[in-house]
Amino acid sequence: MLKNWGDQKIEIIVGQLLRVGVLLSASVVFIGGCIYLVRHGGSPVNYGAFQGEPADLKSIGGIFRFAARMHGRGIIQLGLLLLIATPVTRVAFSIFGFAEERDGRYVVFTSIVFAILMYSLFASV
Amino acid sequence: MTILEFSLLLCASSLVAGLVGALTGLGGGVVLVPLLTLLFKVDIRYAVGASLVSVIATSSGAAAAYVKEGFSNIRIGMFLEIATTLGALLGAALATRVSTHAIAIVFGLVLLFSAYFSRKPRSQAAREAPRDRIADWLRLNGSFPGTNGLTNYNVQNVPLGWALMFVAGTLSGLLGIGSGAMKVLAMDQAMKIPFKVSTTTSNFMIGVTAAASAGVYLNRGYIDPGLAMPVMLGVLAGSLLGAQILMRVHAKWLRLGFSLVIVLLAIEMLYNGISGRI
Numbered sequence: 087m088l089k090n091w092g093d094q095k096i097e098i099i100v101g102q103l104l105r106v107g108v109l110l111s112a113s114v115v116f117i118g119g120c121i122y123l124v125r126h127g128g129s130p131v132n133y134g135a136f137q138g139e140p141a142d143l144k145s146i147g148g149i150f151r152f153a154a155r156m157h158g159r160g161i162i163q164l165g166l167l168l169l170i171a172t173p174v175t176r177v178a179f180s181i182f183g184f185a186e187e188r189d190g191r192y193v194v195f196t197s198i199v200f201a202i203l204m205y206s207l208f209a210s211v
Numbered sequence: 212m213t214i215l216e217f218s219l220l221l222c223a224s225s226l227v228a229g230l231v232g233a234l235t236g237l238g239g240g241v242v243l244v245p246l247l248t249l250l251f252k253v254d255i256r257y258a259v260g261a262s263l264v265s266v267i268a269t270s271s272g273a274a275a276a277y278v279k280e281g282f283s284n285i286r287i288g289m290f291l292e293i294a295t296t297l298g299a300l301l302g303a304a305l306a307t308r309v310s311t312h313a314i315a316i317v318f319g320l321v322l323l324f325s326a327y328f329s330r331k332p333r334s335q336a337a338r339e340a341p342r343d344r345i346a347d348w349l350r351l352n353g354s355f356p357g358t359n360g361l362t363n364y365n366v367q368n369v370p371l372g373w374a375l376m377f378v379a380g381t382l383s384g385l386l387g388i389g390s391g392a393m394k395v396l397a398m399d400q401a402m403k404i405p406f407k408v409s410t411t412t413s414n415f416m417i418g419v420t421a422a423a424s425a426g427v428y429l430n431r432g433y434i435d436p437g438l439a440m441p442v443m444l445g446v447l448a449g450s451l452l453g454a455q456i457l458m459r460v461h462a463k464w465l466r467l468g469f470s471l472v473i474v475l476l477a478i479e480m481l482y483n484g485i486s487g488r489i
């Protein structure tokens with residue numbers, strides 16, 4: 087069986103998408119990091135004891151609210167969220183790619199992966 | 212130590228971790244988690260959270276380059292991602308229920324296995340495998356640009372490969388690593404997929420697998436922005452640098468040297484886990 091050219095096209099678009107996603111999220115994390123370090127750079131560090139994050143940095147809605155107020159940690163967390171969303175977008179994109187090829191089997195498989203990712207982001211505790 | 216000093220030191224160390232991860236082909240996570248826990252005395256759950264984020268960054272950043280080569284098989288990747296993402300959810304769930312000592316011990320063992328497996332020589336000879344009914348139905352068979360033009364391959368042992376992928380996903384979610392070695396083992400050894408296709412498809416899958424557990428870690432509050440920021444930026448820079456070095460020099464001795472570093476880290480993790488220091 088020869089390499090499917092539709093597949094190749096999807097993969098190239100998806101590869102570019104991933105690169106853009108990583109660059110974008112790294113930039114947002116960097117900007118948030120600068121704000122955070124300017125404001126809190128002089129404070130002492132404590133990561134030895136596990137405390138968990140405040141509610142604002144855990145939920146997706148909380149992260150957006152925190153970032154909108156220009157808090158450094160909130161903006162970093164928004165960048166990390168963008169990064170997590172990058173492979174998720176890739177999967178969503180592939181659903182359309184397989185649908186265009188009329189490959190029902192792989193539309194189902196890809197949708198299962200997408201549903202698992204959605205569960206992890208929105209419903210897991 | 213102030214937050215500024217800590218962040219700069221962490222960013223520099225993460226850069227080295229990303230570099231070693233790229234040069235050994237094992238990924239940044241395998242160096243990063245021992246580094247954060249042993250050297251920086253960070254709680255292993257924070258370390259795993261930060262590591263998962265950097266695993267997504269390196270995998271996605273490298274994917275664009277791999278895709279152009281035309282080796283990766285998107286159908287194999289997508290079908291096996293059902294297994295790795297389900298495993299990743301299990302791994303992330305286990306991370307809260309298992310003691311940190313146990314996580315450290317499992318980490319050490321997986322590190323030893325990965326170091327051994329990545330050093331093992333493998334034959335590049337084409338395999339004459341028969342067509343497999345399940346692989347046929349799933350349309351997994353494909354071709355890749357080999358030395359004599361397009362080379363076809365027939366995928367074998369799909370159920371075994373799927374089960375191994377589930378385990379790889381679980382380890383990824385529990386330990387914050389890409390589990391690339393285990394994914395390649397499942398595809399190259401069990402499913403008889405050509406090595407080049409296995410490694411590039413594995414890289415493609417790592418980001419999606421890590422995203423599945425990163426969501427759980429985020430919701431649980433295991434991803435700390437102050438820690439993840441220098442780690443993610445450092446590992447990303449280090450892995451991009453490592454990829455550049457690999458393109459220019461034949462890194463045989465470099466790889467051997469760094470594999471020894473990985474073995475030492477594994478022993479250190481095992482010792483700390485067993486003695487209850489982590």
